[in-house]
Amino acid sequence: MHDQLVRIGEDTGIWLTRERGSGTYQYTHQYLQEAGIVPQQLIEIDNVNLILSLVQRGMGQTVVSQRLVPAGVTAHPLGAHFDRQFYLLSNQADVVLDGQLRAVYQALQSMLTTD
Secondary structure (H helix, E strand, O other): OEEEEEEEEOOOOEEEEOOOOOHHHHHHHHHHHHHOOOOOEEEEOOOHHHHHHHHHOOOOEEEEEHHHOOOOOOEEEOOHHHEEEOOOOOOHHHHHHOHHHHHHHHHHHHHHHOO
């Protein structure tokens, strides 16, 4: 699945980022470095929904998947090297035998076919 990262939010000097270890955390720091941005304040939050809620209230900027941009929020592309590809590898026998895994697999298949 293709995923494009974008910048959203108000330029308040505050940057909201996912927690250390998150792929989005790494991309956010890469973007800040490449763009020469030194945030007045950098806040790590381990909940993407909270980050999106704060951005919607005008409380900073963040880097997030284009798929997560809330309605009415303007997204700014970061460039081609901020595109990501996600892959799902599974053992077909496991998908058939495990009902929960089958539900997840079918949901992901549905997402992939809508791209």
